[in-house]
Amino acid sequence: MAVPSIKFDTAETLISAYKMPTGAKWSDATRTNAIARLREMGAPNKRDEYWKYTDPSALTAIPAANAALFENDETPMFDSIDRLRVVFVDGVYDPAQSDDLSGENVVIETLGDALGKDIHWAKDLFGALEADGQNPVPRPLATLNTAVASEGLVIHATGKVNRPIAIRYVHSSESSDAMVHHVIKVEEGADITLLESGPGAARFNSVVEVDIADNGGFHHVRTQGRDHERKTVTHMFARLGRESTFKSFTMTVNGVLTRNDTVIELTGDDAHATVGGASAGDGTGFHHDDTVFITHDAVNCESRQVFKKVLRNGATGVFQGKILVKPDAQKTDGYQISQGLLLDEDSNFLAKPELEIYADDVACSHGSTVGAIDDDTLFYLTSRGIPRQEAQDMLVLAFLGEAIEEIEDEALAADILDRMDAWMKRRQG
Amino acid sequence: MLEIKNLQVDLEEEEKTILKGVDLKIGEGEVHAIMGPNGSGKSTTSYVLSGKDGYEVTGGSATLDGADLLDMEPEERAAAGLFLAFQYPVEIPGVGNMTFLRTAVNAQRKARGEEELSAGDFLKLVREKAKALKIDADMLKRPVNVGFSGGEKKRNEILQMAMLEPKMCVLDETDSGLDVDAMKLVAEGVNALRDGKRSFLVITHYQRLLDHIKPDVVHIMADGKIVKSGGPELALEVENNGYADILAEVA
Ligand SMILES: Nc1ncnc2c1ncn2[C@@H]1O[C@H](COP(=O)(O)OP(=O)(O)OP(=O)(O)O)[C@@H](O)[C@H]1O
Numbered sequence: 247m248a249v250p251s252i253k254f255d256t257a258e259t260l261i262s263a264y265k266m267p268t269g270a271k272w273s274d275a276t277r278t279n280a281i282a283r284l285r286e287m288g289a290p291n292k293r294d295e296y297w298k299y300t301d302p303s304a305l306t307a308i309p310a311a312n313a314a315l316f317e318n319d320e321t322p323m324f325d326s327i328d329r330l331r332v333v334f335v336d337g338v339y340d341p342a343q344s345d346d347l348s349g350e351n352v353v354i355e356t357l358g359d360a361l362g363k364d365i366h367w368a369k370d371l372f373g374a375l376e377a378d379g380q381n382p383v384p385r386p387l388a389t390l391n392t393a394v395a396s397e398g399l400v401i402h403a404t405g406k407v408n409r410p411i412a413i414r415y416v417h418s419s420e421s422s423d424a425m426v427h428h429v430i431k432v433e434e435g436a437d438i439t440l441l442e443s444g445p446g447a448a449r450f451n452s453v454v455e456v457d458i459a460d461n462g463g464f465h466h467v468r469t470q471g472r473d474h475e476r477k478t479v480t481h482m483f484a485r486l487g488r489e490s491t492f493k494s495f496t497m498t499v500n501g502v503l504t505r506n507d508t509v510i511e512l513t514g515d516d517a518h519a520t521v522g523g524a525s526a527g528d529g530t531g532f533h534h535d536d537t538v539f540i541t542h543d544a545v546n547c548e549s550r551q552v553f554k555k556v557l558r559n560g561a562t563g564v565f566q567g568k569i570l571v572k573p574d575a576q577k578t579d580g581y582q583i584s585q586g587l588l589l590d591e592d593s594n595f596l597a598k599p600e601l602e603i604y605a606d607d608v609a610c611s612h613g614s615t616v617g618a619i620d621d622d623t624l625f626y627l628t629s630r631g632i633p634r635q636e637a638q639d640m641l642v643l644a645f646l647g648e649a650i651e652e653i654e655d656e657a658l659a660a661d662i663l664d665r666m667d668a669w670m671k672r673r674q675g
Numbered sequence: 676m677l678e679i680k681n682l683q684v685d686l687e688e689e690e691k692t693i694l695k696g697v698d699l700k701i702g703e704g705e706v707h708a709i710m711g712p713n714g715s716g717k718s719t720t721s722y723v724l725s726g727k728d729g730y731e732v733t734g735g736s737a738t739l740d741g742a743d744l745l746d747m748e749p750e751e752r753a754a755a756g757l758f759l760a761f762q763y764p765v766e767i768p769g770v771g772n773m774t775f776l777r778t779a780v781n782a783q784r785k786a787r788g789e790e791e792l793s794a795g796d797f798l799k800l801v802r803e804k805a806k807a808l809k810i811d812a813d814m815l816k817r818p819v820n821v822g823f824s825g826g827e828k829k830r831n832e833i834l835q836m837a838m839l840e841p842k843m844c845v846l847d848e849t850d851s852g853l854d855v856d857a858m859k860l861v862a863e864g865v866n867a868l869r870d871g872k873r874s875f876l877v878i879t880h881y882q883r884l885l886d887h888i889k890p891d892v893v894h895i896m897a898d899g900k901i902v903k904s905g906g907p908e909l910a911l912e913v914e915n916n917g918y919a920d921i922l923a924e925v926a
């Protein structure tokens with residue numbers, strides 16, 4: 247089939263619409279290369295196999311559609327946790343609202359500051375994991391991000407970092423079109439937690455590249471929420487060394503379009519990766535897509551994917567998850583589950599689980615289910631005096647809870663559960 | 676207390692009549708038993724009383740202290756004081772037994788305009804009641820009925836009943852699947868709730884349970900109707916001779 251030329255026209259439109267930062271020194275070559283790659287792969291198009299269930303046009307339209315601001319009177323996410331706060335307003339670092347960027351066992355710089363330097367360690371990582379993650383499926387929106395993003399954080403963890411780095415994205419302009427790129431290097435034996443929250447902007451494109459050395463640990467909890475009209479595309483690229491750990495969890499509520507790509511490569515033996523997500527969508531406008539690609543390229547590694555979506559009033563949830571086991575990745579333990587809970591007949595859950603295995607001594611399993619609330623269970627609860635709506639909420643929360651359990655830190659997990667509970671309560675009556 | 680008059684029930688999904696005019700009147704503090712062959716409509720009666728979906732009442736009435744049960748949502752029936760111990764208790768993964776009990780107790784209190792139980796008071800109460808039924812802390816922490824043995828599930832039903840303190844308790848084959856000791860525990864649990872006011876409707880196949888929970892009246896249900904009522908001796912007759920004689924006699 248002929249590749250539609252619209253892909254390339256759109257890529258050109260994007261390239262001319264966004265400015266590559268000038269005088270970006272060490273990142274210059276990477277960015278020029280990214281532009282060339284983007285030209286070659288074209289922009290995502292709904293006719294692409296990888297975008298079969300999610301129409302990317304709102305993510306590539308120039309200009310981005312406006313999104314009304316959302317009044318949120320809740321306490322900020324992760325408020326009860328001792329954390330280092332960093333705030334980006336419409337994708338721009340805001341030093342006034344941020345804490346001092348210094349912590350024990352960690353060096354944090356803004357991408358802007360790092361770009362001003364003649365030489366920087368981030369040169370070897372910035373855009374490199376993204377470029378690696380383009381095979382076998384192109385991810386052009388990440389490449390665009392590499393080419394033009396000038397905002398973000400560059401984080402170097404050299405030991406155990408006790409306070410989580412908590413990034414809050416604030417959406418303050420109706421027409422904001424934000425591009426954020428973080429680079430994180432976790433040294434041997436180091437450990438760091440990254441928290442992200444907030445809608446970000448009218449349109450938000452983020453890339454996180456994480457390189458975890460042997461015995462390193464990276465923990466990530468993210469909430470994307472409460473902003474009804476926003477559109478978001480995120481990419482997380484992670485490379486895992488020997489006996490390292492990667493755990494990422496995302497909670498999503500509201501928003502019209504969210505696409506979260508997670509690309510993980512287990513390159514050292516005995517490494518572990520978990521990616522989880524719980525999302526709740528209400529209304530025909532809600533479209534949420536989790537796309538995961540995990541490559542096992544070392545011996546005795548374990549990966550887990552646990553995704554749960556509860557959908558109502560015509561909302562759509564998508565899961566595309568793949569485990570690729572390379573020929574030498576013996577003793578791989580790969581697990582994947584995706585489940586949709588539909589609260590009515592108008593909602594949709596679309597799943598495409600895939601396994602591609604070239605090693606012979608592996609244990610991989612995947613499952614996908616879609617269902618409704620069980621009538622007998624609901625009756626059991628109501629027969630004990632629990633009102634129907636409350637009973638339904640209990641069951642929804644129990645369903646999502648199985649994904650939330652994947653978060654290692656109990657305080658963070660409890661925080662997420664509370665938010666989900668609150669979201670549900672707002673939908674009562 | 677409970678008054679069922681000429682209750683007629685069809686299945687919603689298919690053309691089938693299950694209850695063909697059930698009459699039953701249970702006074703305050705009384706214990707009634709219903710026995711009857713498999714498929715005669717005993718569980719259906721209990722489901723229709725407690726408001727399960729899937730049944731269509733085509734005639735008759737059911738009232739609890741004069742209030743029309745059939746017009747209420749299941750949760751309203753519960754708050755009004757009706758409780759059904761299920762023949763097959765449901766497993767609920769992800770919902771802790773303790774959370775479930777507290778939510779139920781407080782929902783009922785709220786519906787009745789009473790104050791919610793504090794976390795401390797609730798805990799004290801549940802521990803005390805669980806102990807009497809030999810339900811250990813681990814079972815309270817686990818998800819509702821998940822991985823419980825048959826007998827544990829039935830004891831858990833009685834624990835819920837003890838916590839909710841209903842005025843009309845319907846027990847659907849709470850004795851089936853119980854070993855001799857568990858049956859005694861359950862019977863003790865039920866008897867502890869007998870206070871001269873609270874009423875019971877005990878559905879069972881076996882006379883044995885009725886040795887422990889002494890009924891005032893025994894009813895025989897067959898083909899969607901109560902066909903015979905009598906004293907405890909009726910249960911003995913069933914135990915010894917089966918249903919054939921009784922059914923032949925009323926036919
Ligand atoms: N939802 C349903 N769909 C189809 N048939 C049903 C349904 N509910 C009840 N029935 C039928 O109605 C009849 C009465 O069932 P019910 O469960 O009330 O019997 P029971 O007296 O409790 O029997 P048992 O002693 O075996 O528990 C049976 O023939 C049963 O198959």
Ligand SMILES: [Mg+2]
Pocket residue numbers: 717718719762847848
């Ligand atoms: Mg039955």
